[in-house]
Every structure is written in C-alpha cells, then in structure tokens.
Amino acid sequence: MRIALAQIAPPLGDPAQSLRLHLSTVRRAARAGAQLVVFPELSLTGYRLQDLVPEVARPLDPKGFLRPLFEMSRRIAIAFGLVEESEGHRYYNSAVFLEGGRVRHVHRKVYLPTYGMFEEGRYFSAGDAFTAFRSRLGRMGLLVCEDLWHPASALLLAQDGADYIVVLSNSPVQGDGAGPRNHETWRDLVKVTAQMQTVYVLLTNRAGVEDGISFSGASAAVDPLGRVIAEGRMLGDDLVVCDLDRRALRRARTYYPLLRDERLPVLQREIGRLLSAPQALRGPGGS
Numbered sequence: 001m002r003i004a005l006a007q008i009a010p011p012l013g014d015p016a017q018s019l020r021l022h023l024s025t026v027r028r029a030a031r032a033g034a035q036l037v038v039f040p041e042l043s044l045t046g047y048r049l050q051d052l053v054p055e056v057a058r059p060l061d062p063k064g065f066l067r068p069l070f071e072m073s074r075r076i077a078i079a080f081g082l083v084e085e086s087e088g089h090r091y092y093n094s095a096v097f098l099e100g101g102r103v104r105h106v107h108r109k110v111y112l113p114t115y116g117m118f119e120e121g122r123y124f125s126a127g128d129a130f131t132a133f134r135s136r137l138g139r140m141g142l143l144v145c146e147d148l149w150h151p152a153s154a155l156l157l158a159q160d161g162a163d164y165i166v167v168l169s170n171s172p173v174q175g176d177g178a179g180p181r182n183h184e185t186w187r188d189l190v191k192v193t194a195q196m197q198t199v200y201v202l203l204t205n206r207a208g209v210e211d212g213i214s215f216s217g218a219s220a221a222v223d224p225l226g227r228v229i230a231e232g233r234m235l236g237d238d239l240v241v242c243d244l245d246r247r248a249l250r251r252a253r254t255y256y257p258l259l260r261d262e263r264l265p266v267l268q269r270e271i272g273r274l275l276s277a278p279q280a281l282r283g284p285g286g287s
Contacts, residue, residue, distance in 0.1 A: 001137050004029035004037040005219040005240040007232040009208020012046030015056050015065065015082075019044060022080060023068055025239065030076045032241045035137055039080040040206035041109075041145050041168040042093060048211045049083070053123045057085035060096065060103055073098035077137060081144065081168045083124075084108065090125040095142040095168045097135065105133040107142035111150055117172065117213065120146075132160035138246070145169040148189060148203075151196075158197035158259055163249055165193070169205040173214040173235070183218035183234065195226030198252040198259055200244055207237050224252035 006025045010018040022039065029037035041047070045056040062070040069078055077099040084094035084106065093109040108127025112120035130153050132141045141157030141164070148154065148167050157165055167190070174182035186203070194201040200223060207217035219232035221242050230242035253259060 001036065001244045001246070002032075002034045003202060003221065003242060003244060004032060004034035005202065005204040005221065005230070005232060005238075006037050006039045006043075007204060007207050007217050007219045007236075007238040007240065008039065008043065009206060009210075009215070009237055010040070010043050010046050012210050013049060013052045013056055014046070015044050015058065018046070019065070019068065022078075023072065026069075026072050026076060026078060028239055029241070030072075032239070034076060034241055036077040036079065038166055038202055038204045039078075039168065040204050041081045041095070041170040042083065043080045043168070043206070044082040046210055047170040047206070047215075048213065050119065050123060053083055053091050054085075057083040057091050059085050059087075060106065062102065069098060070101050074101045077104075077135060079142065079166050079168065086125075091123065092127060093120060093124045093144055094127075095144050095166075097133070097140065097142060097166075099135050104135055105131075105140070105142060107131075107144065109144035109147060110153070111146040113146045130156040130160070132157050132162035138163050141165045143167045145171065148193065151193075154193045154197050154199070154201075155262070158199050159262060159264060162199060163246075164200045164202060164244075165197070167201060167203045169203060171205050171216055173216045183216045186216075186218070187220060187228070187231075190220055190222050191226040191228065194222040194224055195252075195256070196258060198224040198249065198256055200224060200249070205232075207232075207235055223248045225255075 084092045095107045097105040110127045114121040139161045141162035204219045221230045232238035232240045
C-alpha cells in the first residue's frame with residue numbers, strides 16, 4: 001500500500017480555503033500513486049478556533065460542503081479532520097475516513113486536553129469509542145492527537161483487529177535552550193506504540209504558524225517493529241509518500257506475539273474492580 005502524509009498548514013477559520021488546499025493536495029497524492037492520503041487534526045478549519053467552533057462546524061453530508069472530497073475519495077481514500085456538527089448540534093473534533101465516495105468511519109476525539117495552551121474541553125464534546133473498521137486497504141483505526149498519549153486507545157484498536165493506526169495531530173513546537181524537542185517525544189511515542197501493538201502507525205502533524213503558535217510538522221510512518229520508514233520535515237509543509245509492506249505485520253507478530261497474549265478478561269475484571277472501588281482507594285496513596 002502506498003500512502004501519503006499531507007503535512008499542511010490550514011488557514012484558521014476558513015473552511016473554503018482549506019477545502020481548496022485539500023483538493024490540490026489530494027490530486028498531488030493521487031499523481032504520486034498513493035492509495036490513501038492522511039491530513040492533520042482539524043485540517044479543514046485550523047486549530048485554535050475557540051468561539052469560531054460553531055461557525056466552522058459541518059455535518060457529514062455527501063451533498064453539502066464536503067461533496068468534492070466525497071467525490072475525490074472514489075479515486076483515493078482520504079482521512080481528514082474537521083469540526084463535526086451532530087444532528088443534536090454537538091460539536092466534535094473528528095477524524096473522517098472517506099473511501100469509495102462515502103464515509104467509511106468517523107472517530108470523535110475522546111481525550112480533549114485542557115492543560116497548557118489547550119482548551120478543547122471548553123469547546124468540543126468528547127467522543128466515547130475506539131473502533132477499528134474495514135477498508136479496501138486493510139483494517140484501520142483512527143486516533144486524534146491526545147488520544148495516542150493514552151496507551152489503552154491503541155491497545156483497543158489493535159485488539160479490535162486494526163493493522164494500521166492513523167493518527168491526525170496538531171502538535172505545537174515545544175523545546176528548551178537546545179531547540180525544539182517535542183517532535184522527539186512524539187517520535188518515541190509513535191515508535192513504542194507501533195512496536196508494542198505490532199501495527200503500522202501513520203502520524204500526520206500539521207505545520208505552519210497559527211495565532212502565534214508554531215506547529216512542528218515531522219510527520220512519520222512507523223512499521224510494526226518500531227522502525228521509522230518515512231518522515232516529514234520540521235516546521236514546513238510536506239507531502240510524505242511511502243510504501244507499506246504488509247509482510248512486516250507477520251514478521252512483527254511472529255517475533256512479538258503481544259496481541260495474541262493480551263488477556264482482555266483480566267483487564268476487564270481489573271478495570272471493573274477499579275471503577276467499583278471508592279474514590280479514596282483509587283486516588284494517590286490508595287491501596
């Protein structure tokens with residue numbers, strides 16, 4: 001499978017301009033022979049939306065604003081991010097997978113960060129599911145940024161049969177006196193996740209500057225043995241095209257049968273025990 005990681009810098013609060021950028025990028029990916037193109041988190045709207053959230057929200061209507069993407073997905077699968085407006089007028093930070101002219105899967109971001117510069121919990125509703133899905137390219141799972149930092153997210157997708165975990169991200173530049181470092185932490189996280197769950201992890205992180213915040217780029221494709229097979233450049237736009245060898249899944253799962261040996265009934269029992277225990281026993285210092 002040939003994939004393309006579309007490391008773009010979407011304009012803030014301008015879905016029409018972002019849509020044009022998506023369409024031109026999809027055409028580039030298709031010309032390069034890609035079967036799947038992956039955009040960053042909130043790629044149709046920009047990230048620091050705050051009160052603009054209701055203004056830029058869109059339903060997943062194949063005959064509405066998103067129609068050109070639906071049409072292009074007949075040629076190449078597309079994963080992108082947007083503010084999804086539900087029928088009940090709730091707003092979600094969602095990742096959408098289009099294939100064959102229709103929605104194959106939607107993942108609504110479960111973990112909404114509310115620390116540091118992040119204020120997502122004020123503006124978005126939280127998702128409540130991690131579900132793998134079948135595509136023409138194989139069994140996939142979608143995560144959005146902070147979701148990956150919670151190890152159970154990838155574990156659930158892998159146990160649900162995902163061979164490819166696609167991560168849409170908006171990670172800002174963070175660092176110290178030696179320069180930007182946050183991309184190194186992300187790289188370690190993606191490599192460990194791929195190796196521990198024996199899956200491909202495809203991370204697309206946005207680039208550019210928005211509202212005074214720089215985003216690091218450095219998108220990456222990592223194989224099930226934890227090896228980086230392709231990566232985008234720091235800070236700037238990029239289109240990272242690479243081929244994924246399905247045989248790597250067999251090799252990794254032969255060397256490290258972690259999926260086979262996971263004991264879900266034990267996890268279920270222990271999670272139930274924790275949920276039923278009084279808060280005082282579950283907090284710091286509890287036993």
